[in-house]
Amino acid sequence: MATVIGPRTGTQKGHEAMSDDEAKVPRGRAWRAVALTLFPDMFPGSLGQSLAGQALEDGRWSLETVDIRGFARDKHRTVDDTPTGGGAGMVMRPDIVDLAVRDVKAGPSGDLPLIYMTPRGRPLTQDRVRALAKGPGVAVLCGRYEGVDQRVLDAHEAEEISIGDYVLSGGEVAALVLMDACVRLIPGVMGSGDSHAEESFEEGLLEYPLYTRPQNWEGRTVPEVLLSGHHANIRAWRCAEAEAITRERRPDLWKVYTASSGTPGRDEN
Ligand code: ADE
Secondary structure, eight states, X not given: OEEEEETTTEEEESGGGSOGGGSSSOGGGSEEEEEEESOGGGSSGGGGSHHHHHHHHTTSEEEEEEEGGGGOOSTTOOOEEOOTTOOSXXXXXXXXXXXXXXXXXXXXXXXXXXXXXXXEEEEOOHHHHHXXXXXXXXXXXXXXXXXXXXXXXXXXXXXEEESSSSOXXXXXXXXXXXXXXXXXXXXXXXXXXXXXXXXTTTTSSOOXXXXXXXXEETTEXXXXXXXXXXXXXXXHHHHHHHHHHHHHHOHHHHHHHHHHHOSOOTTXX
């Protein structure tokens, strides 16, 4: 039921799939992601590509899927039932989900925080991502249908996280988003010094606009200051742009930024 999506050797069944010294980075120290899902084939998905995929290959992080349906006990492999109290759709059964969670908790990933992806959760923030990326990893429960019975979430003290104010058809894509945001912060994954200092949210601001060559593209030129080589001016321009964009697009972030930096916005008073 547990499938390790591991370095070089591809997809393997069972916890014992790969020994620590086979991985380029020892498994014991690598960040771990576990997805509890009815659709294990949705993993690694985008995380098997590009830098995250290379880092997975290199053993800088590991990914395991746990097929919740494997814990169903009837011949139809039922995992859901109708909502108590009435209403549309189906709800994932607590007893089946519990077996899957217990299986993870009894194994080598038993120390990971359990996260349940749901639009009802607290919004995911870069601060939370940073904290999770610094920890041992995440075990992410992906809901389908209308969601998971609340009792099993309460019993296992699952942290409920949303990736935005819209409803996806299941938690898997949300889990991939959460894992992606964490994996790129693992040292060595992004390369080139791993600098995240100027990204959106690092200073509580959205990022300034980016440009590259050609200097003139279809009559659109890059801002003159960026060609000046004057680093202080470039920094000041980028800061002003980041502030202007944040103020316009994200009044919520802007409020926090101005309150915490103690300075009113440039053209505020
Ligand atoms: N599952 C469905 N929609 C979701 C969302 N917006 N965030 C997290 N999990 C979800």
